[in-house]
Structures are given as C-alpha cells and as structure tokens.
Amino acid sequence: MEPFKYHVYVCTQEKPDGAPCCAARGSGKVLDALRAQIGKAGLDGVVQVTTCGSIGLCERGPNMVVYPEGVWYAGVNVEDVPEIVREHFGRGGVVARLANTDPAALKAEISENRRKAIEAMRARTATQKKT
Amino acid sequence: MEPFKYHVYVCTQEKPDGAPCCAARGSGKVLDALRAQIGKAGLDGVVQVTTCGSIGLCERGPNMVVYPEGVWYAGVNVEDVPEIVREHFGRGGVVARLANTDPAALKAEISENRRKAIEAMRARTATQKKT
Numbered sequence: 001m002e003p004f005k006y007h008v009y010v011c012t013q014e015k016p017d018g019a020p021c022c023a024a025r026g027s028g029k030v031l032d033a034l035r036a037q038i039g040k041a042g043l044d045g046v047v048q049v050t051t052c053g054s055i056g057l058c059e060r061g062p063n064m065v066v067y068p069e070g071v072w073y074a075g076v077n078v079e080d081v082p083e084i085v086r087e088h089f090g091r092g093g094v095v096a097r098l099a100n101t102d103p104a105a106l107k108a109e110i111s112e113n114r115r116k117a118i119e120a121m122r123a124r125t126a127t128q129k130k131t
Numbered sequence: 132m133e134p135f136k137y138h139v140y141v142c143t144q145e146k147p148d149g150a151p152c153c154a155a156r157g158s159g160k161v162l163d164a165l166r167a168q169i170g171k172a173g174l175d176g177v178v179q180v181t182t183c184g185s186i187g188l189c190e191r192g193p194n195m196v197v198y199p200e201g202v203w204y205a206g207v208n209v210e211d212v213p214e215i216v217r218e219h220f221g222r223g224g225v226v227a228r229l230a231n232t233d234p235a236a237l238k239a240e241i242s243e244n245r246r247k248a249i250e251a252m253r254a255r256t257a258t259q260k261k262t
Binding site for chain 2: 012048068
C-alpha cells in the first residue's frame with residue numbers, strides 16, 4: 001500500500017572523514033532537482049519524495065529507491081533527473097541505465113559496506129579513547 | 132526488487148519550534164530497539180534498516196514503512212518493536228493494530244501536513260526577515 005502512486009527515497013547520508021557518501025557526491029542538488037522537476041511536471045500528487053539515510057551503495061551515489069517497484073537507482077546526477085521524472089513517474093517505465101538489476105550483488109555490496117562502516121566506527125572510537 | 136527480504140524505513144525527522152515529529156516522539160529509541168531486536172532474532176541478513184526523513188504523519192509518530200509490502204506503521208513504541216520483529220520479519224505477518232490501511236486517508240493527511248509545513252516555513256522566513 002502506498003498513499004501516492006510512487007514513493008521515492010533519496011539518500012542524503014553524510015559521513016565523516018571524507019568517507020564516500022551520497023551527500024558528498026551531490027545528493028542535495030539531485031534532491032532539489034527532483035522536487036523541482038516533479039512540480040514542473042505536475043506530479044506533486046503522484047510522487048512522494050522522502051530523504052533517507054545510507055542504503056549501503058555509498059561509492060556509487062547519489063542513490064534513490066522507487067516504490068512500489070523497488071527500483072534501486074545509483075549514480076544519479078542532476079542531469080538524469082528529468083529523464084527519471086518523465087520516464088518513470090510520468091510513463092511508468094524504468095531508466096534502465098541507472099537501475100541496479102542484481103539483488104544478490106547488491107546485498108553483497110551493502111553487507112561489505114556495512115562491515116567497513118562498523119570497522120571505521122570502531123577505529124574512530126579507539127582513536128578517541130587514545131586522545 | 133529488494134536486496135534483503137524486508138526493507139524498513141524508520142522516520143527520524145527532527146523539526147524546529149516544538150513542531151510534532153518522529154524524533155521528538157521517540158524514534159531514536161525505537162530505531163535502537165529495532166536494530167537490537169533484529170540482531171537478537173538473527174535477522175540481520177533478512178532485514179535492511181534505513182532511517183528516513185518525514186513521511187508526513189508527524190502527529191502520529193514514530194512511523195515506519197516496511198517493503199516490499201508497503202506497510203505503514205504509525206505510533207510505534209519501543210514496547211511494540213519485539214512484536215513487529217517477531218510477527219512481520221520473522222513470520223511474514225502484519226501487526227494490524229499499528230498498520231494504516233486506508234491509502235486515501237493517508238494521502239489526505241500527508242498533503243495537509245505538507246501544506247502546514249510549507250506555511251510554517253514561510254512564517255519562519257518572514258520572521259527572520261523582520262529581525
């Protein structure tokens with residue numbers, strides 16, 4: 001069940017120490033462009049836009065997930081936004097060149113990034129204890 | 132497509148000036164409890180947990196949405212978390228007493244809260260210009 005026809009979650013995660021993250025890779029501008037394009041296309045009542053924390057594809061951001069289909073878009077730039085709005089939200093298609101299609105590979109990537117994030121957090125905690 | 136069997140987005144939105152929001156209503160503790168319970172149940176590889184910004188049911192938080200089903204849970208307290216983990220993520224059921232079931236009512240509520248948020252933002256901007 002979705003109150004709107006589409007619900008898109010846009011990752012705006014920030015990370016410390018220069019770690020790769022959607023915010024550093026320009027998700028703020030992508031979010032602004034997305035909202036503007038949705039408004040321009042008259043799709044405000046069709047698409048709900050929500051920001052989200054890390055979904056685990058940090059090196060390949062900006063990332064977004066569109067429901068109800070569960071389409072995971074990676075590496076979305078401002079220039080890609082009009083196509084996503086037109087093709088996906090307007091016509092119900094998928095922008096294939098930006099969509100991840102292998103759930104097993106995605107799960108492995110997310111799990112590995114989760115492991116690295118925990119490791120980095122532990123390293124930071126250890127450093128803080130020393131100083 | 133979802134890399135994990137379930138993906139839950141937990142709203143942790145903060146809002147200024149005492150406006151109702153999931154953060155003020157305890158979403159941080161709910162998130163911690165959710166992560167702990169998922170780990171305890173051995174479901175780390177089954178459920179992906181992601182934080183999210185406002186989904187528009189601010190007076191009724193903490194809110195979370197579970198995919199692929201698109202179940203919108205509202206008013207989730209720490210005490211509700213074990214049941215959600217056991218019944219939904221463990222057994223594939225829905226905790227009916229916390230789930231919203233009327234998408235049209237939900238859309239109206241979200242649209243009204245969106246209108247109020249824009250109004251409040253404009254009022255803040257106007258006040259800032261005066262001072």
